[in-house]
Each structure stands twice: as C-alpha cells, then as structure tokens.
Amino acid sequence: MPQENLFILFSDFGLGGVQRKIVDIANYISISKKYENITTHVILKHKSEVSFEKYLIKEKRVVVHYQIRLPIFRRLEIFFQNLEFLFLYLKYHPKNTFVFFHYNLPQLLLAKMFFYRQLNIIVGQDNILSLYNKPPHITRCFPNFFISFLFSLSSLVITQTSFAKNDLMENYFLSPNKILVIPNWAVDAGGMSGRKEIELIYCGRFAPQKRMDRMLKVFYGVKKVLPKAKLVLVGQGSEEKKIKKMIKEMELTKNVVLKPTTFFLNEELTRASLFILTSDFEGQPMVLLEAMLLKVVPVILNYPAANEYIIKGYDGFIEDTINDLTKRIIFLLSHQKIRKKIGENARDTVLKKYNKERIEQTIKAIRSSSD
Known part of the structure; x- marks a missing residue:
C-alpha cells in the first residue's frame, strides 16, 4: 500500500477530552495492521505543562509538531502558523487533515488557497457551536457568516449528537450531508473496582460553561440531609477562585475537596458513587463515559442533548431543576442496591455503544471523506 500521512490539528496536549481522543485515534492507527501505511502527524500550537503526549506510541508512526507562539502579536502568530502549516503540507502531502473546532481553521487558509482541491479538511466540532x-x-x-465560510472549506464535519448537527444546519447553513454524527467513546481499562469513599465527583475544566455554582448549590442541599457527604472536584480553570470563595461562603470546606488535574483519573473515579454535571451545554464528555465505564452513576442537570446518551432511570439520571437533582442524589446515596444496578447498566451501555468501534468509525469517516 502507498504511504499516507494524516494531520491532526489542535491547540495543545493538556489533559482534556479532545486530547484524549487524539491519543486514542493516533494509537489506534499505530497498532492496527490495516493502517500500517499511515503516519499520524499531531500539529499543536503550544506545549502544556501537564500533557497527554507521553501516552502516544511515538515509535510507531506518530510525529508531534509544535508551532511558533507569538501571544503578544496575535495576528502575526496566525500568519506564521499559516506558513508553518503550508511548509508541513508541502513536506508531507497529507491525504487528510483533521481539525478540532472551527477556531483552528483560519491557520489553514493559506494552504487551502494554494492547494484548494488537494487539501482535504475534516472538522471535529465537539460541542454545540451556537451556545x-x-x-x-x-x-x-467569530460571526456566523465567517464560521459558515470556514466550514465551506471542509469536506466533512463530525459531531457527537443530533442536536449539535441540527445546530450547525440551522445557524451555519451546513448541508446535512456534510455532517456526520459519531458519538465519543471510552477505552476499557479492565474494570477497576474500589471502595466507594466519595459520594460525588466532578472531573473537568473549571470554566463558566460548567456552571459549578449550580453544582455547589446542589451539593449544599445534599449536605443538609447527609452531613458527612463528600464532593471531589478534579480539574483547574478560570473559575477556581470563584469556586473556592463559594465553598467558604457556603461553609462546605470540610465536605468539598479540590484536586488538580491528574493522569490517574480512573483512580479518583473508582472511589466515587456518583458523577455530577450541571453544565449549560456539553458535546459528549469523554470523562462522563469513562465514569460510566467504572460504574459511577451520572447525575445531570438537564442540558441540550444529554438524553441522547443517557437513558434516565436506566444508566443515569437527568433532572430539570436544582431541587430535583438534589432529591435524586439524596435518594441514590440512600439506596445502594438501586445505585449499584444503575452503575452496572451504565458500564454496559458504554461497552455496547461507546467502545473502540467508534474510533474505527471516526478513522473511516476521515479517510473516506477524500475518496
């Protein structure tokens, strides 16, 4: 088979869902015999202090490229990144370029201008864009018309839910034939088990989107009924100071523990009974699927498309109000047998619907888009 190069473009290799996906895709290609002719090039804007890069199987056809950083001169930085990408394109002639999120598309404009037909772009839009x-x-x-223009440069857009697909069609005028819904996945690490020492856990960015103020309000209600309950927040982000202030004001310092982002996330998840999300919106969180795989029951304050991957009462719970979510958590923490059964169902759902076949489906979609 002729040799083939795949470019994957993103901002960094910090600990996050997209970074996890990049590692899974690159490593899947590396160890698969049917893809032994493909070399994956991961192109990143900057290095991260804590990075998933160490999990790449680099000795097997994976190369990482870091681009020039000029944070003070933003426009100049984008220009140089365009030149860098053009140089990499001329050097490796990738058959396909997989770009995560619309805001990374501008650095491909120069190469697309010179190689319009040859440069095949696939976009991974792992969120609900209008939100x-x-x-x-x-x-x-970016204004909607410019986002529509950027998407016009691509041959395919991959998203995780039908709601997100409809959002792209209605707000950015993408053809339904150009959008493919492929859910995320979680790779089974062998069914870890451990003592449930934590009632509730959240893992992810401390960002406005996550509405952690609502999370603390929910937990405040739980603590009133279950005064020994623990909530562990694993992550970091711009909302950290605000969260610490709320914890202090709500007198939750003995019950809420903040932990930094970690490579050993499964060890934290295994100790928890419930995984809580109170976001304004999500794509399909990788960490949620990882929690379900470890039999941690998801409890969610309703957001768009949550019901596309959680079946209420079977493998998790979705509630419409803070009060209802508080009551549901108290009920689950007070009924171990029900909680255990839902946890088993959650693991079964991931094993059947959100497994490695989704990685294969993603790679096939990327490759077939250039045929």
Whole structure:
C-alpha cells in the first residue's frame, strides 16, 4: 500500500477530552495492521505543562509538531502558523487533515488557497457551536457568516449528537450531508473496582460553561440531609477562585475537596458513587463515559442533548431543576442496591455503544471523506 500521512490539528496536549481522543485515534492507527501505511502527524500550537503526549506510541508512526507562539502579536502568530502549516503540507502531502473546532481553521487558509482541491479538511466540532461561540466561553467569537465560510472549506464535519448537527444546519447553513454524527467513546481499562469513599465527583475544566455554582448549590442541599457527604472536584480553570470563595461562603470546606488535574483519573473515579454535571451545554464528555465505564452513576442537570446518551432511570439520571437533582442524589446515596444496578447498566451501555468501534468509525469517516 502507498504511504499516507494524516494531520491532526489542535491547540495543545493538556489533559482534556479532545486530547484524549487524539491519543486514542493516533494509537489506534499505530497498532492496527490495516493502517500500517499511515503516519499520524499531531500539529499543536503550544506545549502544556501537564500533557497527554507521553501516552502516544511515538515509535510507531506518530510525529508531534509544535508551532511558533507569538501571544503578544496575535495576528502575526496566525500568519506564521499559516506558513508553518503550508511548509508541513508541502513536506508531507497529507491525504487528510483533521481539525478540532472551527477556531483552528483560519491557520489553514493559506494552504487551502494554494492547494484548494488537494487539501482535504475534516472538522471535529465537539460541542454545540451556537451556545459555545459567545462570551465567556470563548475569547474570539467569530460571526456566523465567517464560521459558515470556514466550514465551506471542509469536506466533512463530525459531531457527537443530533442536536449539535441540527445546530450547525440551522445557524451555519451546513448541508446535512456534510455532517456526520459519531458519538465519543471510552477505552476499557479492565474494570477497576474500589471502595466507594466519595459520594460525588466532578472531573473537568473549571470554566463558566460548567456552571459549578449550580453544582455547589446542589451539593449544599445534599449536605443538609447527609452531613458527612463528600464532593471531589478534579480539574483547574478560570473559575477556581470563584469556586473556592463559594465553598467558604457556603461553609462546605470540610465536605468539598479540590484536586488538580491528574493522569490517574480512573483512580479518583473508582472511589466515587456518583458523577455530577450541571453544565449549560456539553458535546459528549469523554470523562462522563469513562465514569460510566467504572460504574459511577451520572447525575445531570438537564442540558441540550444529554438524553441522547443517557437513558434516565436506566444508566443515569437527568433532572430539570436544582431541587430535583438534589432529591435524586439524596435518594441514590440512600439506596445502594438501586445505585449499584444503575452503575452496572451504565458500564454496559458504554461497552455496547461507546467502545473502540467508534474510533474505527471516526478513522473511516476521515479517510473516506477524500475518496
């Protein structure tokens, strides 16, 4: 088979869902015999202090490229990144370029201008764009017409839910034939088990989108009934000071524990009974699927498309109000047998619907888009 290069473009290799996906895709290609002719090039804007890069199987056809950083001169930085990408394109001639999120597309404009037909772009849009493309969720908000133009440069857009697909069609005028819904996945690490020492856990960014103020309000209600309950928050982000202030004001310092982002997330998840989400919106959180795989029951304050991957009462719970979510958590923490059964169902759901076959489906979609 002729040799083939795949480019994957993102901002960094910090600990997050997209970074986890990049590692899974690159490693899946590396160890698969049917893809032994493909070399994956991961192109990143900057290095992270804590990075998933160490989990890449680099000796097997994976190369990482870091681009020039000029944070003070933003426009100049984008220009140089365009030149860098053009140089990499000329050097490796990738058959496909997989770009995560619309805001990374501008650095491909120069190469697309010179190699319009040859440069095949696939976009991974792992969120609900119309909800995401506004302050405070993103620093550079593009107008809808410009986003539509950027998407016009791609041959395929992959998203995780039908709701997100409809959002792209209605607000950015994408053809339904150009959008493919492929859910996320979780890789089974062998069914870890451990003592349930934590009642509730959240893992992810401490960002406005996550509405952790609502999370603390829910937990405040839980603590009134179950005064020894523990909530562990694993992550970091711009809302950390605000969260610490709320914890102190609500007198939750003995019950809420903040922990930094960690490579050993499964060890934290295994100790928890419930995984809580109170976000304004999500794509399909990788960490949620990882929690379900470890039999941690998801309890969610309703957001768009949550019901596309959680079946209420079977493998998790979705509630419409803070009061209802508080009551549901108290009920589950007070009924171990029900909680255990839901946890088993959650693991079964991930094993059947959100497994490695989704990685294969994603790779096939990327490759077939250029045929």
